Amino acid sequence: MFQSLRSLLCFAFLLGLSIPAVAAATWQEHKIAGFKAFDKGDYADAVVQFEAALTIAYEHEATARDLGGLLENLATAFLADGQPQHAWEAVERWDRILAESADEPWVLEQQRVRENLAPLIREALGKPEPTRKPEGTAAATPALAGSGDYAIHLESVQIEDNVRPSWAELKAAHPSQLAGKSLLVKPVDLGEQGIFYRILAAHFADSAEAENVCRELKGLGQYCAVLSLE
Numbered sequence: 651m652f653q654s655l656r657s658l659l660c661f662a663f664l665l666g667l668s669i670p671a672v673a674a675a676t677w678q679e680h681k682i683a684g685f686k687a688f689d690k691g692d693y694a695d696a697v698v699q700f701e702a703a704l705t706i707a708y709e710h711e712a713t714a715r716d717l718g719g720l721l722e723n724l725a726t727a728f729l730a731d732g733q734p735q736h737a738w739e740a741v742e743r744w745d746r747i748l749a750e751s752a753d754e755p756w757v758l759e760q761q762r763v764r765e766n767l768a769p770l771i772r773e774a775l776g777k778p779e780p781t782r783k784p785e786g787t788a789a790a791t792p793a794l795a796g797s798g799d800y801a802i803h804l805e806s807v808q809i810e811d812n813v814r815p816s817w818a819e820l821k822a823a824h825p826s827q828l829a830g831k832s833l834l835v836k837p838v839d840l841g842e843q844g845i846f847y848r849i850l851a852a853h854f855a856d857s858a859e860a861e862n863v864c865r866e867l868k869g870l871g872q873y874c875a876v877l878s879l880e
Contacts, residue, residue, distance in 0.1 A: 676706050677703040677710070677720075680700070680703035680706065681703040681720065684696045684697075684700040684723060684727065687699055688726075688727055693727055693730040693731035696731070697727045697733075700720060704717070704720045707720055714750065714751045714754070715751075715754070715760075717747055718744055718747045718751075719760065721741070721743050721744035721747065722740075722763060722764065724737075724740045725737045725740035725741050725744065725771065729767075729770060729771055729774060734771050737771045738771050738775060741767070744760075748760060748761060748764070748814070749814070752814060752818065753821065757815075758822070761814060761818070765815070768811070799855075799856075799879050799880050800853070800854040800855070800856060800860040800876060800877065801850040801854065801860070801877050801879055802851050802860050802863060802864050802867075802874050802875065802876055803849070803850055803874070803875040804820055804851060804867070804874060805820065805849045806846040806848050807846065808845070808846050808847070810847055813833075816849055820851075820872075824867060824870065827866050827867055828851050831851040831853070831854075833849070833850070833852075834850040834851075834879075835848065835850065850877065852879065853879070860876040864876055
């Protein structure tokens with residue numbers, strides 16, 4: 651497990667997260683010290699260093715991308731130090747940052763790292779996978795932008811944690827067609843096949859607008875179906 655954690659930390663370091671010029675030396679030094687401590691197996695000191703880096707980064711209003719990276723580092727160090735509950739708390743803070751920055755292109759990269767780390771923490775906690783929600787319940791908080799009674803169904807996933815990264819990929823692949831649209835998620839119980847989470851783009855003012863966008867997406871090879879939200 652520690653080899654996996656070490657790989658995650660190395661990956662985060664190589665991402666080359668942006669650094670505010672004024673505070674770079676101070677919190678970056680703590681971050682590097684945290685990596686060095688972790689590599690030596692001194693996980694308690696790694697926790698101290700990453701916590702210091704995070705505190706300074708918050709004080710100097712670091713970017714959401716940098717804060718997310720530091721929370722990932724801290725969660726990894728907590729887990730290696732035998733503190734999975736604190737690790738999970740760091741992941742929950744990280745999730746809030748990812749959710750608030752859902753449309754940013756860097757989110758997908760951090761989300762993939764998060765999906766590798768979270769199962770290790772759940773295993774250490776004896777924490778079950780996220781509870782599947784019944785039919786008709788939104789699996790993710792929809793954005794407030796837009797209004798209308800129609801949405802388009804673009805994809806379905808069977809793992810709830812894959813919803814946001816899939817949505818980010820769809821928006822990156824079709825920026826003009828999905829500009830200004832928000833994410834809606836509809837769980838659907840398919841019996842023996844299990845529960846699937848439908849990824850919907852909303853909101854369209856009428857069926858004609860939704861059909862026009864679907865036609866464009868289908869021409870690009872993207873699955874698309876118009877759904878009424880009434």
